[in-house]
Amino acid sequence: MADLEKIPFCPTQASFGASFGDGSVSTALDGGASRYRAGPDNQSDTVNASWVLRAENYSMFMGFFRKMRRLGGGPFLIDLSLQSHEMIEYTAYFVPRTLHLVSRQGAVYTVSAQLEVLSRDDFDQEDLDYWGRLVTLLIIYGNLPAAKEILDLLAKLVNEDLPHD
Template identity: 35%
Template sequence: MNRMKYCVTQSGYSAKLGDGVVSQALDGGTSRYRQALKNVPHAVNVQWVVKEGGYQYLMAFYRVWRRKPNQPFLAKLIIDDASAEEYKCFFKTSPTLSEKNGKIFTVTAQLEVMPALENKDMDDLLVEFGNQSDEDLFDLANPLEKLVNVDLPNALENLDA
């Protein structure tokens, strides 16, 4: 399986999560919702900003994929978690040269991305934490940040006096 060399830029990046939820409008009330499908792919709009060699690579990568379009490729994306993870992808639309500014090429495309495996226990834990606490999850998960940037300087201030 081929692996995309370049990471996408953060600007020009959006993802519509495939949820598989179907709704039916009802007269005089709220809609009825149910999960109808599982493992529905995500639609991700991506953008790369590269130099000439990068542009040649992206076009070659697409042409190689196009020869066997039923074969996914790997790309690092941010979808299901806050950090980049590798996903199996397909080109939903062919790459588009959106802008060329001097020696800089901006290429956009839409990818169809297979969802990552869900960790239901972790999801339940995160939502339960959110229900019971006003703290940001980052503050709880990264106590070293507070220790180094707040507690330590405050402690050193007292030593100077």
């Protein structure tokens, strides 16, 4: 895929919400609990986001949106705090017909949209998921500092101490 455009604005934290594509499927059963199983990998997440923009930033945001629309809806890059506490770059699309001008107060515009955000391998693949591994070690070692220390020692062992060709 060619280099993607990056949206130059981050959604406001107070109006940010997500529905996660969790990768599981349930089947309702008569007379009892549902049956759950693993579903397809790499499911996308749905994010409801709002931006509070002033004057020219509103015009630039709308210009970005129109550019994505002319390209068939995207994709584009956006920094989100979605699967982790850290801001991480994701690939996203504007969901059609969800961009709304919520309010305008003087030169301050509030815009909302729904985004389809693609999953990232570093969260979906078990061997790349740092926080998933940390949870496993937390169960074994009993507390977060001990689990982090073990994970750091393992990383040092694999990346520094073992001979490399």
